[in-house]
Amino acid sequence: AAAWSDKWVMWFSDQSETAAGGFVSAPIYDSAMFMAYLTGIPALSVFLFSMETDFFERYLNFYRSLGQHLPLSTIQKRYDEMTASIHASSLNYLVLQGGIALVTILLAPRMFKLLDVDLLSLGIFRFGVLGAFFHLMVQFLGIFLSYFDFRRDILLISFFFLITNGLFTWVFMKQGFAFYGFGYFLASLTTFAVAYIITFFKIKELLYQTFVVKNRSSQ
Numbered sequence: 601a602a603a604w605s606d607k608w609v610m611w612f613s614d615q616s617e618t619a620a621g622g623f624v625s626a627p628i629y630d631s632a633m634f635m636a637y638l639t640g641i642p643a644l645s646v647f648l649f650s651m652e653t654d655f656f657e658r659y660l661n662f663y664r665s666l667g668q669h670l671p672l673s674t675i676q677k678r679y680d681e682m683t684a685s686i687h688a689s690s691l692n693y694l695v696l697q698g699g700i701a702l703v704t705i706l707l708a709p710r711m712f713k714l715l716d717v718d719l720l721s722l723g724i725f726r727f728g729v730l731g732a733f734f735h736l737m738v739q740f741l742g743i744f745l746s747y748f749d750f751r752r753d754i755l756l757i758s759f760f761f762l763i764t765n766g767l768f769t770w771v772f773m774k775q776g777f778a779f780y781g782f783g784y785f786l787a788s789l790t791t792f793a794v795a796y797i798i799t800f801f802k803i804k805e806l807l808y809q810t811f812v813v814k815n816r817s818s819q
Contacts, residue, residue, distance in 0.1 A: 613626060633784070655689055658682040661678045689740075727781030742757060
């Protein structure tokens with residue numbers, strides 16, 4: 601719902617069209633956003649591969665050390681290795697997706713001419729590429745939080761994105777065609793900031809969360 605709220609707003613704008621059978625769309629906006637989402641596929645593939653290999657192995661080692669009642673020094677070492685893997689995966693995404701986004705934005709006019717795409721959607725596409733960059737980062741942070749079962753925080757982040765994506769899209773839609781797509785970009789950026797802060801503190805306090813908050817024997 602959060603990812604689609606900007607589309608729902610645009611479907612009630614002047615750009616919307618109703619096809620046979622009552623299917624509503626905003627062709628210029630929807631097409632630009634679809635192409636923007638495609639730019640995230642390479643980085644998404646690399647990130648998920650890294651998650652399922654390096655990070656997951658260190659994640660298992662960390663929780664196995666807890667189950668085996670190993671010394672605190674060993675647990676701390678495996679925790680450091682796990683967090684280092686999180687940082688490395690995030691850095692790989694930032695470098696790869698940042699490069700793809702930059703090149704795509706710069707070469708967008710040539711790409712549109714080559715693919716015979718309406719140049720009216722060029723600005724929307726560029727905002728969409730930037731928005732997709734932060735949107736995917738929010739999803740990646742959500743994956744990390746899911747591994748540690750921070751479901752309430754994931755729900756909070758998703759709800760925040762739902763509200764801001766719809767609200768910002770509506771506000772900037774009123775500013776005119778030049779601002780189409782900016783609402784999605786701004787919502788993705790602010791949601792990423794919120795998600796990053798939450799994830800940073802949750803991972804930083806993971807040992808406390810594990811030994812105290814989620815330890816039933818201490819309650």
